[in-house]
Amino acid sequence: MNKNIRLAIAELIYNAGEGHIPSAYSIVEVLSVLYRKFLKFQSKKSDWPDRDYFILSKGHGCAALYVILEQYGFITKKDLEKKGQPGGILGGHPDASRVPGVEASTGSLGHGIVTAMGVALGLKIKKKKNKVVVLIGDGESNEGTVWETALVAANLKLGNFLVIVDENGSTARILPMPDMDKKWASFGWEVYNIDGHSETDIGKILSKLKFTFNGKPKVVIAHTTKGKGVSFIEGNSAWHSRVPKDEEMESIRKELL
Amino acid sequence: MSNLMRQAFADTMLEIGQKDDNLAVLIGDISHFILQPFAEKCPGRFYNIGICEQTIVNMAAGLSKVGFHPVVHTISPFIIERAFEQIKIDFGYQKLGVNLVTVGSAFDYGALGCTHHCYDDFALLKNIPGMEIIFPGSPIEFNLLFKQRYDNGLPTYFRLPAATHDVNLKKEQIIFGKGITIKTGGNLTIIAIGSQLKTAMLSIAPLNDISIDAEVIYLPTIQPLDRKLILRSLAKTKRCLVIEEHGKYGGVYDDILRLVADEPGMNIRYSSINIGDKFVHEYGSYEDHCDKLGFTPENIVKKVKSGL
Numbered sequence: 001m002n003k004n005i006r007l008a009i010a011e012l013i014y015n016a017g018e019g020h021i022p023s024a025y026s027i028v029e030v031l032s033v034l035y036r037k038f039l040k041f042q043s044k045k046s047d048w049p050d051r052d053y054f055i056l057s058k059g060h061g062c063a064a065l066y067v068i069l070e071q072y073g074f075i076t077k078k079d080l081e082k083k084g085q086p087g088g089i090l091g092g093h094p095d096a097s098r099v100p101g102v103e104a105s106t107g108s109l110g111h112g113i114v115t116a117m118g119v120a121l122g123l124k125i126k127k128k129k130n131k132v133v134v135l136i137g138d139g140e141s142n143e144g145t146v147w148e149t150a151l152v153a154a155n156l157k158l159g160n161f162l163v164i165v166d167e168n169g170s171t172a173r174i175l176p177m178p179d180m181d182k183k184w185a186s187f188g189w190e191v192y193n194i195d196g197h198s199e200t201d202i203g204k205i206l207s208k209l210k211f212t213f214n215g216k217p218k219v220v221i222a223h224t225t226k227g228k229g230v231s232f233i234e235g236n237s238a239w240h241s242r243v244p245k246d247e248e249m250e251s252i253r254k255e256l257l
Numbered sequence: 258m259s260n261l262m263r264q265a266f267a268d269t270m271l272e273i274g275q276k277d278d279n280l281a282v283l284i285g286d287i288s289h290f291i292l293q294p295f296a297e298k299c300p301g302r303f304y305n306i307g308i309c310e311q312t313i314v315n316m317a318a319g320l321s322k323v324g325f326h327p328v329v330h331t332i333s334p335f336i337i338e339r340a341f342e343q344i345k346i347d348f349g350y351q352k353l354g355v356n357l358v359t360v361g362s363a364f365d366y367g368a369l370g371c372t373h374h375c376y377d378d379f380a381l382l383k384n385i386p387g388m389e390i391i392f393p394g395s396p397i398e399f400n401l402l403f404k405q406r407y408d409n410g411l412p413t414y415f416r417l418p419a420a421t422h423d424v425n426l427k428k429e430q431i432i433f434g435k436g437i438t439i440k441t442g443g444n445l446t447i448i449a450i451g452s453q454l455k456t457a458m459l460s461i462a463p464l465n466d467i468s469i470d471a472e473v474i475y476l477p478t479i480q481p482l483d484r485k486l487i488l489r490s491l492a493k494t495k496r497c498l499v500i501e502e503h504g505k506y507g508g509v510y511d512d513i514l515r516l517v518a519d520e521p522g523m524n525i526r527y528s529s530i531n532i533g534d535k536f537v538h539e540y541g542s543y544e545d546h547c548d549k550l551g552f553t554p555e556n557i558v559k560k561v562k563s564g565l
Contacts, residue, residue, distance in 0.1 A: 053322075097352050103322070105351050108342060114312050115347060118319015118327075125281065125301050126323065148312040156304070 001197070002028045006229045007256040008067040008080075014249045016084035018092050020241050022227035022234075024064035026168035026196070027056075027135060030222050031068050033202040034133065043073040046100040052130050053119050055104045057112025058137035058166060059093040060241075065102070066090055074101035110143030112136070113163060117153050120161035124213045131211050133162045139170035141177060147187075154188035159215025163189075166196065168224040173237065184219045196222025230255050260291075262417040265396030266358055267291040269403050270328065274299040277408070281320055283313050285331030287360070314340040317355045318347035326354060326408045332361035333375035333416065341381055348412035349385035356407050358415045363502035364537050364546045365419035371536045380507020382414055383480055389413040390480035391433070394422040394451045398477050401431045418502075419543050422454035424475070436483035438490070442472030445561060446490040446497050450476050450509055453500045453530075453552055460554035469561055482512050491517065491525050496565045498557065499529040506534070528564040530556060 005028050013019030034054060035041075042048040056065050066083065069075045075089070082088030089098040093107030103119075106112040116134035123130050136146060153161055163184075171177050185191045194201040202222070209218055226240075227233035230252050244252060271294050274280045281302040282295060289305050296303035306313045310331060317327035329336060336357050337344070348355050359375075366373035382388045389411055393399040399415060406413050430437045439454065440461065449457040454475045464471050472490050476483065491497055497517075499510040510529040517523050530551050539549055547553065 095350075097350070104318075105346065108346055110311075111315055111343070111346060114315035114343075115319045115322070117312075118316035119322055120319070121304075121316065122281075122320040122323035122325055125325075128323075145309075145311050145315065148307075148309040152306055152309065152312060152316070155307075 001229055002032055003229070003256045005032065005064070005067050007253065009063045010230075010244060010249065010252045010256070012063050012067065012080055012083055014244050015081065017243055018084050019063045019243065020060045021063070022236075022239050023058065023061040023137065023168070025228045025230070025233070026224040026226050027061050027064050027166050028228070029197050029199050030135065030164055030166070030202055031064050033199050033206065035068050035072055037203055038206045039131070039133070041072070041101070043101065046074055050130060053103050053116065053132045055106070055112040055116045055134045056094065057106055057116070057134050058109065058140050059106030059112065061137070061166070062092070062094045065094065069099070069101045075099065109137070109140040110145035113149050114145050117149050117158065117161060120153070120158045121156060124158060124160055127213065129211070131162065132160055133164065135164045135166060137170060138165060138167045138177065138180065139174065141165065141180070142171060142175050150184060150187040150189065153217040157214045158217045159212035161217040162209065163217070163219045165219060165221045166224055167221050168226045169235070170226065181221050188216060190216040190218045192218070192220045194220055194222055196224035197228055261396050261421055262393070262399060262419075263288055263291055263360060265399045266330070266417060267295065269400045270295040271298060273404065273407065274302065277326070279325045280328065280407070281325045282328045282330065283317055285310050285313050285335060287331050310335040311340045311343050314343040314355075314357070315347050318351060318353050321353040321355060326356065328356045328358055328407070330358045332366070332373060333359040333378055334361070334373065337375055337378040337381055337414070344382070344412060345385050349387060352387065353412070354408070354410040355412050356403070356415065357412070358417065360417050360419070362416045362418065363532065365543060367543050367546045368540050370540065371538065374537055376502070376504035376532045377507065378414070378416060379479055379503050379509070383507060385412065387411055388480060390416070391477060392416045392418070392451050392479050393477055394418060394454055394475070395424070395426065396421070397426065397428065398431050401428065402433055402477060405433045416451070418451045420452040422452045424454055424458060431477065434478050434481050434483060436474050436476045436478070436486040438486065439473040439475050440471070442494065443470040444494055444496060445469050445471045445565065446494045447471050447473045447557070448476065448487065448497065448499045448509060448513065449473060450479065450501045453502060456547070456552055456554055456557065457500055460557035463554055463558045464561060467558065467562065476509065479509060482509070482516065484516055487513060487516060488520060491523065495525055497525055497527045498560060498565065499531075500552065500557065501529070501531050502552070504532050504534065526565050528560045530560060
């Protein structure tokens with residue numbers, strides 16, 4: 001369990017007075033493994049043409065991405081301190097035109113996944129081997145464009161395209177979407193289910209994937225828990241966009257330090 | 258519907274596609290056959306994606322990110338209205354380039370009903386900072402203006418009309434952002450866009466009969482507006498009539514009102530012919546709709562007599 005990253009996320013949101021802790025906590029392990037073991041990048045040259053493309057389509061989980069981007073040197077501690085403030089580059093949803101390492105300006109759901117598909121198509125046309133990874137939410141999967149993408153990417157045989165679904169139970173209480181894996185499989189995707197909080201599982205699956213220009217696109221359903229890592233936030237929908245009060249922040253620190 | 262503009266589109270794609278490997282065309286199941294020469298000569302860069310306009314538009318942003326100059330082509334309302342948020346966020350906010358080339362704007366699909374009409378495209382798109390809006394009223398205009406703008410990294414809208422204006426323009430007159438003085442005059446400026454240039458030209462003789470010497474300005478570029486040309490003409494004639502196939506709000510007429518309001522000391526009388534604040538529920542040909550909605554030389558004369 002990545003206690004340090006989770007603490008940094010909580011501090012970031014506490015200081016900024018805005019943010020989505022549970023949606024960031026559910027993707028910590030996935031992001032951690034992606035950046036540590038899987039994605040090729042140059043943090044000081046974020047537009048390096050040979051980089052792999054990662055898009056956080058569920059933009060409201062961006063606190064986790066910001067903390068990781070700072071860890072790897074894309075952005076600075078000062079950037080984190082200025083989140084949500086005049087002159088800062090970090091907001092409640094990521095702005096690709098301002099934040100190094102952010103590939104798409106997401107926030108309105110159902111956009112990042114389609115942009116990523118376009119990137120994958122473009123790389124396929126140019127025969128470039130950069131990988132394309134997009135992380136979407138299960139709530140985001142209510143959006144029609146997610147399923148248009150499922151249809152189109154399979155038809156275009158975008159074997160260089162990986163979607164990770166953060167199946168954190170968001171949609172279960174709104175618009176239940178059972179059998180997520182079967183839905184994707186029925187569109188012709190290569191489907192995997194994993195424990196999205198097990199770095200071992202995540203690493204194993206990612207190392208197994210074969211990226212090709214003419215194959216099935218891949219989807220990994222990462223089964224996760226909203227707010228994972230802090231007892232009173234885990235699975236508690238009241239915390240969706242809640243900013244910790246002083247005493248709550250103290251409790252978070254106690255659990256994570 | 259005239260095929261001239263669609264053919265100009267297909268020919269231009271073929272012409273540029275063979276020179277520039279970064280031109281890629283995505284369509285929503287229209288113009289498939291007419292684009293086959295492009296598809297054959299530029300393999301791997303033509304995609305009939307399907308009936309999913311938000312996705313087609315949004316995908317183009319991904320292509321743009323990896324160096325393509327994407328072209329998205331289908332019917333106006335399905336791109337501009339249905340996928341408006343995609344245009345706003347994926348290109349405007351993200352500062353990525355795209356070429357949106359549509360047919361079926363205004364009431365061009367006159368017999369198909371309001372689902373296939375689009376009278377608010379200029380108004381919507383002008384609200385996206387960085388957006389370019391081009392309305393070529395003849396094949397040569399599309400060819401030249403597309404070449405001037407397609408690879409500039411900005412979102413550009415090309416509204417292809419069903420009818421052409423049939424006025425011969427010189428190549429050197431067709432410059433992005435520039436209006437064209439088709440005829441000089443003295444006591445009225447008619448500002449015409451798209452195929453309504455033809456109506457404007459047909460009004461010159463009957464206007465002469467009532468001692469009106471009309472200056473006719475044609476605007477192939479809607480955004481940005483050729484402010485200088487318009488102001489210079491209005492300063493001379495003091496009377497302005499705008500004729501445009503657009504709804505009442507947010508068209509060229511509104512831009513000119515704002516333009517003049519910002520200029521000190523100009524005392525201008527205005528009028529306009531547009532589609533109005535309504536859905537066009539009637540069916541019929543393009544010409545039927547023009548007659549019914551007042552896009553006629555007779556209505557221009559009437560407007561001048563009554564309001565100007």
